[in-house]
Amino acid sequence: MNIVVQNIERAEPAIIKALGECGVATVHEAQGRKGLLAAYMRPIYSGAQMAASAVTISAPPGDNWMIHVAVEQVAKGDALVLAPTSPCQDGYFGELLATSLVARGGKGLIIDAGVRDVRDLTAMGFPVWSKAICAQGTVKETLGSVNVPVVCAGALIDPGDIIVADDDGVCVVRRQEAASVLTKAKARVAAEEEKRRRLASGELGLDMYNMRGRLAEKGLKYV
């Protein structure tokens, strides 16, 4: 029942990188407002940004054994994504594991639980989005699985899906949809440039988006 899937497919690095440049809010809009993890997932330091391919971990509460197993499955450009099998805020991950992950080419961590050594991780520039910061350690007694589908902070994540994360939160893009989402995201970025210019010049959104008629129709009264 506890397995490690060793061969997973990944999206092209160039697509992953480009999605990251669009940012979480834009990517989330571009894919129809889906894939966002719960808002309690916060970066351990301001300005953290990451786009990576997911290596997923399903782990028991208070047990980080499977992280060690997962590190071996990491390829360059991957991030770990850990979902506990029941709610937990223990500190599953710290600076030693980050050192190991970086040595294997890993880029960061998404964890629906706790993390510790955040001062060191910040100094390393190692980005983590977590539910909690907590010094409480974990044991290595019970198996979990690596590279199976997980529900992490309310979002379904398959191994090889793309994780985009920044100060606004964390969003997952299905691997199969990555190219088409990127196309839409780039179109949004381009369109926003023009809107920004017009709004900065004092034009109202009410006029730019032609909202006045529909507002009147719905019954809005100015008094």
Add this chain to the structure above:
Amino acid sequence: MNIVVQNIERAEPAIIKALGECGVATVHEAQGRKGLLAAYMRPIYSGAQMAASAVTISAPPGDNWMIHVAVEQVAKGDALVLAPTSPCQDGYFGELLATSLVARGGKGLIIDAGVRDVRDLTAMGFPVWSKAICAQGTVKETLGSVNVPVVCAGALIDPGDIIVADDDGVCVVRRQEAASVLTKAKARVAAEEEKRRRLASGELGLDMYNMRGRLAEKGLKYV
């Protein structure tokens, strides 16, 4: 039932500015410990400070249409204050809306819901106090109202009331009471200067405030 009030009264800019200089904790004390919004309202960056006149928004959950309507009502020195009609943490507001608001002279946002594009907003120096940071977008389908009384994060706010906000949270001062609260706040600031000097020299609050007698009377025992 859904209205936009176009003419609201505002306090004098000089009073608003001076209240801001006193800070939230002092203003809150000066007006008899009332008007504080819930402590979950946090600034999106450390050091954010604002004093402004409120343009209020009552908005449906997950629908930011009324923000576009409110921007047109903004005068120089105003801040938007948004209260959803049921609890919501969606990201109603981002960098494009901030660009528009700034172009109209707006100063910031108080929102009992979520905000996004926080990296951009921080770079712009645009202050926001919110319940959440969340990339989840909103729709534009349902009406709300602008410049009606709202209960925002547990505090009643009328349009034209003064909002004072900093790292300690957010406080509302009734427009009608602004001048008298300012007088009391300034008196507190002056008095604190002298207290600070005495405490820094090692004098105890127990002595400076003459507490020993009352403590003994109440029955405190030293063992």
Add this chain to the structure above:
Amino acid sequence: MNIVVQNIERAEPAIIKALGECGVATVHEAQGRKGLLAAYMRPIYSGAQMAASAVTISAPPGDNWMIHVAVEQVAKGDALVLAPTSPCQDGYFGELLATSLVARGGKGLIIDAGVRDVRDLTAMGFPVWSKAICAQGTVKETLGSVNVPVVCAGALIDPGDIIVADDDGVCVVRRQEAASVLTKAKARVAAEEEKRRRLASGELGLDMYNMRGRLAEKGLKYV
């Protein structure tokens, strides 16, 4: 029933300092994963660090009178540890009290409630770990006790116990166990140096910790 204990024993300053250098996560592990305060206790600014001897306060909700009493009991190198008798997030403590505490040689505050004036406290470099930041003030009407055992954020703390706090949270070390915990903590720090080197070179935790056999025994399948 309400007492102030005036003479408490403290650990040696050198031991307290050395525990602080090990950090919360290491100290917590070294003493067998006990003594951690709840993860909701967060520093008011990033990078805050403290190791100090506890002066404890049991205070009523929304009443900070006992802090004034406690300041008089502070010796050089002490931190205040406040536990309310029922859950409360009011701002019991601000810049004036910090000024007074520093003048008496105090080092910081651990409070299972709220704090205010956080901009000023940050500017002073005065570290606080709290449950909330809140401008809501308190009264001085009801007695509590100073230097009695308290349960603060889920951990039992006796006066004179050692508080170690940093970005990972807050941990208490019993005064009687301080020396032995320090010995174990130092051993961990030394051992981690070697592990860090090996992991940085690309060696896997799976191999370094000899986990493969036990994983297979428990039934982990690679597919």
Add this chain to the structure above:
Amino acid sequence: MNIVVQNIERAEPAIIKALGECGVATVHEAQGRKGLLAAYMRPIYSGAQMAASAVTISAPPGDNWMIHVAVEQVAKGDALVLAPTSPCQDGYFGELLATSLVARGGKGLIIDAGVRDVRDLTAMGFPVWSKAICAQGTVKETLGSVNVPVVCAGALIDPGDIIVADDDGVCVVRRQEAASVLTKAKARVAAEEEKRRRLASGELGLDMYNMRGRLAEKGLKYV
């Protein structure tokens, strides 16, 4: 600053009674979806129902002195509505106070804090909607006010407003709007009778409310 307002206006008993018979959900709809208290306000026993005129209390955290003051202001058919000045879950109210309130003609309690003796209160048939059940007692040291406007669980309540409460929660109706809200609520009750009959017979809401056209227009696809 702390006052007791002795003469307040109340709605007609017949209107209050009739609003109660409509129930919270219907009344809330009838007045345009406003006036609902936060959903964390729950009855202490299933099936509790109440419609009453509000006597409001603004009380300090952990201090129930003002309840004793308020009891004297209670007329037949009133309910107490208590809002603490900062969040608190202490048990402000128990069986002795309920006995006193009932002796004065009081009907129940709405409290954005805690209550205790719930077994006795249930046996008495005394309805309470509260944020918490908590045996933690309170003191009588600090003043508050009686019959002033309060924000209770997120809703503004003036003395003399009508409180309607049942298993669905608590709703406030402005005294001045009571008659018109009642008219609308009764119309809803009547209309629902017919809808219930049609739905029970198997007719779909899609057809009864003529939704199919608008759904298609918005772009819903059946696959």
Add this chain to the structure above:
Amino acid sequence: MNIVVQNIERAEPAIIKALGECGVATVHEAQGRKGLLAAYMRPIYSGAQMAASAVTISAPPGDNWMIHVAVEQVAKGDALVLAPTSPCQDGYFGELLATSLVARGGKGLIIDAGVRDVRDLTAMGFPVWSKAICAQGTVKETLGSVNVPVVCAGALIDPGDIIVADDDGVCVVRRQEAASVLTKAKARVAAEEEKRRRLASGELGLDMYNMRGRLAEKGLKYV
């Protein structure tokens, strides 16, 4: 992007019924401790029990339009499973919708949001497991989807999956695994009968499960 899937596969009624008789805790164990919804999903009345085939709904916050669409898709023995696209506790569902659902053969509701008219629903014996009870109504302005995969209270649910719910919470069983899970669940029920008898006679779990050796090996000391 918003779709209604009209033809979904369902498990055999006999299997669904039998899973329900095993109960949530047993089914959850039998399928390897997966599929449990978050513990905040609570029945609106004690003793509620349900086993049903899922008709899923993805709905916007505060908008229950899609429930009307979903009712048409319900076959005898189905339950509705609603997941909002962002967190919401509004009362999406009440007695009229329940009347309609029952008329179509529906059995109950699982909703990661709010429900209202709970007194009426209880009187009807209509079971609901929800995140909240809330009288706050919803609008009918924005589309969602019906019979698409949803993440509800942290669990992935496909249309046609089996929902088992009782006082212990809610568990989802994949349609494809229903038969094999039932086999394992029945085996557990049978085995528990014998264990219950032995434990009731005073035999210790320590002996019945042969735990003493392994406890000693791990280092447990009796003092």
Add this chain to the structure above:
Amino acid sequence: MNIVVQNIERAEPAIIKALGECGVATVHEAQGRKGLLAAYMRPIYSGAQMAASAVTISAPPGDNWMIHVAVEQVAKGDALVLAPTSPCQDGYFGELLATSLVARGGKGLIIDAGVRDVRDLTAMGFPVWSKAICAQGTVKETLGSVNVPVVCAGALIDPGDIIVADDDGVCVVRRQEAASVLTKAKARVAAEEEKRRRLASGELGLDMYNMRGRLAEKGLKYV
């Protein structure tokens, strides 16, 4: 480090029983408002009542092995008190363990985590106060300790302390103080009888407790 203390002292059964008859609120007041567990500890059914001697368990998150160990240490009239070493809401305990506990003379369970099989436990009349109801099972892999001091839901509990629990929550009485707390609790019960009679007759608490003078002195104004 993981131990089972086999011989603990207990209070006299008659004292435990009498404390139970006073109820949680009264006992809590009688011992000076200390010893109350957090208000999130709720009984699994209304009307549950218990007074018992504590057998304490410190258990890892998601691991109920130590409950089996603890059952052997139970004497007639004991209750289990379980505190996890980090926050957890898994269902550690169900009907089989209750059957075993009852066979050994055990009376109930206090658990700062989750419980399951609540329908069966209710049918058995087996009282549990817990933080959560949750079907999520646990493993048996990691040691904890039995009959050591624990902090459970914010209260320090030593083995042999007396647990009093009812609908108002859970309170712990130190074994050494049981007799004196009982004396005070009985005095309160007697005094309340007279107060209840006077309040029921319409006398005001303001008069019965002589509050008018002190209220005026503090500055309360009647308007």
